Amino acid sequence: MKKTLTINLGGTVFHIDEDAYQLLDKYLSNLRIHFKKEEGSDEIINDFEMRISELFGERIKLGYEVITVVEVESVIKRMGKPEELFDTEEGTGATTEQTQNTSAKEKQTGPRRLFRNPDDRMIGGIAGGFAAFVGWDPSVVRILFFLLIFLTHGVAILAYILLWIVIPEAKTAAEKLQMSGKSVTIENIGKTVTDGFEKVSENVNDYINSEKPRTFFQKILDVFVAVVGTLLKIALVLLAILLFPPLLLIVFILVVVLFAIVFGGGVGILYSVLPNIHWGTLNLYPEGSLILASIATIIMIAIPAVVVVYMILSQIFKFKPVANSVKWTFLILWIIAVVTNVIFAVKFGLPFWGDWSNLSTNIGWQI
Amino acid sequence: MYCMVHWLCIYLQCKLNAMNAENVKSQMRKGTLEYCILLLLKKEPAYTSDIIQKLQEARLIVVEGTLYPLLTRLKNSELLSYQWIESTQGPPRKYYQLTDKGELFLGELEASWQELNDTINHIRNN
Numbered sequence: 208m209k210k211t212l213t214i215n216l217g218g219t220v221f222h223i224d225e226d227a228y229q230l231l232d233k234y235l236s237n238l239r240i241h242f243k244k245e246e247g248s249d250e251i252i253n254d255f256e257m258r259i260s261e262l263f264g265e266r267i268k269l270g271y272e273v274i275t276v277v278e279v280e281s282v283i284k285r286m287g288k289p290e291e292l293f294d295t296e297e298g299t300g301a302t303t304e305q306t307q308n309t310s311a312k313e314k315q316t317g318p319r320r321l322f323r324n325p326d327d328r329m330i331g332g333i334a335g336g337f338a339a340f341v342g343w344d345p346s347v348v349r350i351l352f353f354l355l356i357f358l359t360h361g362v363a364i365l366a367y368i369l370l371w372i373v374i375p376e377a378k379t380a381a382e383k384l385q386m387s388g389k390s391v392t393i394e395n396i397g398k399t400v401t402d403g404f405e406k407v408s409e410n411v412n413d414y415i416n417s418e419k420p421r422t423f424f425q426k427i428l429d430v431f432v433a434v435v436g437t438l439l440k441i442a443l444v445l446l447a448i449l450l451f452p453p454l455l456l457i458v459f460i461l462v463v464v465l466f467a468i469v470f471g472g473g474v475g476i477l478y479s480v481l482p483n484i485h486w487g488t489l490n491l492y493p494e495g496s497l498i499l500a501s502i503a504t505i506i507m508i509a510i511p512a513v514v515v516v517y518m519i520l521s522q523i524f525k526f527k528p529v530a531n532s533v534k535w536t537f538l539i540l541w542i543i544a545v546v547t548n549v550i551f552a553v554k555f556g557l558p559f560w561g562d563w564s565n566l567s568t569n570i571g572w573q574i
Numbered sequence: 575m576y577c578m579v580h581w582l583c584i585y586l587q588c589k590l591n592a593m594n595a596e597n598v599k600s601q602m603r604k605g606t607l608e609y610c611i612l613l614l615l616k617k618e619p620a621y622t623s624d625i626i627q628k629l630q631e632a633r634l635i636v637v638e639g640t641l642y643p644l645l646t647r648l649k650n651s652e653l654l655s656y657q658w659i660e661s662t663q664g665p666p667r668k669y670y671q672l673t674d675k676g677e678l679f680l681g682e683l684e685a686s687w688q689e690l691n692d693t694i695n696h697i698r699n700n
Contacts, residue, residue, distance in 0.1 A: 287637025
């Protein structure tokens with residue numbers, strides 16, 4: 208079910224879906240902005256409206272009562288996307304207009320951001336996004352990457368997968384503009400929207416049609432990507448299951464150590480919990496630093512463990528995104544913990560290095 | 575490996591050439607568009623939609639939107655004029671025809687087209 212609006216287009220009344228209305232409105236206002244400088248711009252826009260009205264009228268006659276996104280899209284395709292029109296304009300337009308255009312274009316550039324480009328992709332859209340970012344031809348980027356795979360003996364593939372995970376996809380019109388460094392203005396958004404890339408509203412989830420239809424080869428790649436993606440997810444879950452127990456054990460041992468020292472039982476408790484380990488060496492250190500070191504180590508191991516588990520679980524369940532403040536606190540805590548550990552290791556660990564290595568070979572890690 | 579690089583270079587060159595050819599073609603199309611509109615309207619006055627249809631049949635334009643600004647521009651320079659004429663269906667529509675000035679202009683264009691044609695033939699045949 209959708210809400211419809213009633214519009215007067217070129218003297219005829221139409222019922223039109225809300226999302227279709229938005230698309231049409233953006234298209235027309237976009238044209239209006241472009242033809243503003245020209246003499247008789249109202250007349251030109253009026254011509255456009257009359258023609259669109261005619262095309263809609265033909266559709267209505269076939270028995271479709273309401274204009275939907277599909278109709279608006281086909282009309283835009285027929286009339287020409289703003290870019291197509293503007294390209295042909297430049298050839299015939301006066302030179303003054305051209306200079307105005309170029310100065311306007313210069314103003315429109317803003318800072319670029321790296322995104323994955325969903326409209327120009329072979330596999331994940333990394334090369335397309337990178338090409339937009341540096342302003343090269345995507346084919347050149349792809350060829351360079353292809354050569355890199357051979358030159359680096361496949362390490363580039365790993366890098367590609369990493370980039371895929373790290374770089375976000377450009378989903379909204381604004382992000383797509385930022386990708387190629389165009390600033391987010393109404394005119395620019397209009398251009399992108401009428402390009403038909405954009406999800407117009409939440410109601411039309413299927414309406415993410417990229418410009419070019421996927422070729423057979425690209426479809427095969429899509430299937431390949433889907434299969435590899437699923438395998439990777441499974442591998443991650445398995446890894447989590449494998450990694451979780453040892454991590455948990457280490458945290459558990461450290462907690463025990465901490466408790467033992469804090470609550471005065473001293474090293475004695477440790478003997479009763481894990482009698483196999485030779486805990487005596489711990490007596491060599493001052494007690495305060497031991498507590499600190501334990502806390503630091505627990506934090507150092509626990510935070511990445513929690514993060515890894517959280518990330519893997521969030522692949523399966525949809526969690527709410529974590530607030531940035533929490534992320535930063537975690538990161539800073541972790542850095543402090545690492546630094547503390549390094550200091551302790553240098554200060555107390557190094558002088559006894561020989562002892563420790565003897566010890567570990569002696570007991571042979573009998574946990 | 576080197577063979578592959580070589581092949582890729584050739585591929586890239588072909589792609590660039592194709593792009594250039596496309597560009598030249600569209601420039602040529604653009605240049606003749608006004609001439610063709612005037613030619614069509616000299617034969618008989620027509621609705622905008624008829625002009626569009628004929629130009630699309632001749633593969634001169636791909637999208638309709640190209641035409642409206644062009645027609646308005648031609649009208650503003652008084653080469654064309656229009657009347658609102660009732661159509662069989664819907665509200666009245668613009669019915670374009672050539673003005674006297676337009677006919678003179680068309681004559682000039684035809685002369686220069688002929689010239690261009692002769693030049694190209696001359697170069698091609700010699």
